Amino acid sequence: MGVLDRRLLKTLDLPLIALVMVLMACGLVLIAVAVRARGMMDLVEKQAIFAAVGLALMLALTLWVDYRVLPRIQWYLYGAAVAGLAAMLVVAPEINGCRCWIQAGPVSIQPAEFVKPILILVLADWLARREDRPWTWLDLVPVAAMVAPPALLVLKQPDLGTVLVFAGITGGMLLMAGYPLGRLAALAVGGLAAGVALVWAQLRFPDRIALLESHQLMRLVVFLNPYNDGQNGLGAGYHVLQARLAVGNGRLFGQGLTGPTQTTTSFLPEPQTDFIFAVAAETLGFVGTTVLVLLLLTLLLRALHDATQAADTYGMLLGAGVVAMMATHFVINAGMTVGLMPITGLPLPFISYGGSNLMTNCIGLGLLMSAYARRHKILF
Template sequence: MLSRRLLRNLDFVAIATVSLLIVISLIMIGSATHVNTPSDERYWYVERQGIFALINIVIIFVMLNFDYRSLGKAATTLYGVNLLMLLAVMFIGQSALGAQRWIQIGPISLQPSEFSKLIMIIALADMLDKKKGQLYSFRDLIPIFLYVGIPFLLVMKQPDLGTSLVFLAILFGMIFVAGIRTKHLMIIFGSGLAFLPIFWHFLKDYQKKRLTVFIDPNVDPLGSGYHIIQSKIAIGSGMLFGKGLFSGTQSQLNFLPENHTDFIFAVIGEELGFIGSVLILLLYFILLYRGIKIAGSARDNFGTLLATGITSMLAFHLLVNVGMTAGIMPVTGIPLPFMSYGVSALTTNMVSIGILLNIYMRRQKIMF
């Protein structure tokens, strides 16, 4: 069992912030879905999300009993399991919305690519920790890019462009903190921009369409541009104080697709308005600040890298999802952390917070 001295070292600000986000999430999911389900299952999504939130709280408490450094010892095994999961999706995965990303286990649909993000953070943190002080040339970076590149390509194959981009955000955030030279980082970014025209030819037709309608949604207003148009209408119509809970017309009348998952922030903008949206964004910024603080106060390099990877993942999710719903980012299907409905995403995010709490709790040498 945890000692009282360890428990006193918990980051209670992060705990309170995540708790508030989950409570708000349950309210918004309930508002987005209650009119679209039979009366006897009106709050099925809320109940399911709430149950898994409670299960994850238990998982986090169990995790806190183990030193986070034990994750480094299991990194190679976890990496192997990650590859097996992603390969399994190719052969036994379930298809939906034009992509094969889910594995059905009884009544539960799991998305391995969600879990792969956290596993990749753990495995990459272990690898970079062992290479501390050795990132001086591009030759030193090749094994790292290959290490991330294999799961990256497997996720792209599903296809899941959004999660693939999250891998890149995690990678660059972690190698920056690991000590990569700035000039090398700039060369990599420049090369990436130069290869964008080639990358375009590897995208699926629907992915190309999403990028096209990002520039001008009216190119396909009833197809690929429909999500963006309806989302912008929803957010704009909320104005300063919003239309009130359960009163958003775009969401309640089914004009806004995926309103309880990828476009939950549009529901927030419509029903809670600019004020409500800013307050929720403030909660996210507090959480990201705590993540940065935890990375800076970790007792070892492995802990710093773990916290950096998790914070990079959450920050990228927030930036892309909010930007997507506001029409300033392409639609990529990246959920809003702790807010969008989804068992796999919720579990990944909550376990990630459990790791952050574990790192912060053990930031100093404590006598037992």
């Protein structure tokens, strides 16, 4: 760590880096479309700065940080992350009912984002060190012990979306580590059933059970019927309805970058962050959105390929966790936009506005490419 071996430059995955840059450029264009009518073009400039810093950070991690030394510091990082999340509950201001952000000069930082790669580090190390023996249910106990502290603290903020990403990371890494798919499916079904039961219980006994904040509960209620928000679609269901309208307006080839749309007339809420996929659908249409989806899928598949080329199990699992993190964001963001999943406020990787998520993705890919670049002994 700290010394650049110039021979590593020849092992960089240039196609993956190019994909990241293309997606960042697409994101800047879509953010500009989303905020132009709102007079917030300064967000485009900020995102461009975030992108430049993120790319530099990604390359620095790839070239200067040998992923094999990370286990030496991972528990210090983990402890600092958990302590930071606990402090957020006390010092962070409440914004839109959530203590998720802290202000640092002109930018807002979401610390929970940076916990994701740290969680990947500790899970990858434990799974890689595990003895080659049959899996049992008890193997999930140490995994749960690592995931639970940050997950519970983030849920307390409350930020259900990030907790779902933690779950996606954990499930993806367990799968790559060889945990039986049937058991993972059983866990997923059991978790879903428990979630439905808790929502029903809170709706049935609101005075006794209050596990979810009122706005979180209403998001789940309007998932199946946006008009069932008590305001005929003008309350919690408004976001869902406007996103669906924007997607439908795009039709085959889209409405283009200019002209009145759900986005440019300010009907679509949070278009530069949560609903950037709806902006893409309305602006680019089915054809353009398909291209964007294919770019994201290509990025994920390329990253997964690189992960499988790592020289050891730790490097492979490290990369798999990064892919699982980005894939969870992609699936949930696109799913909630088209009405297939409840709204949870997760950004679309490399596309949505937001420095914290963009930096987290760049950190993740930097660690993944650190393992890929050191996949074999350099002889030239």
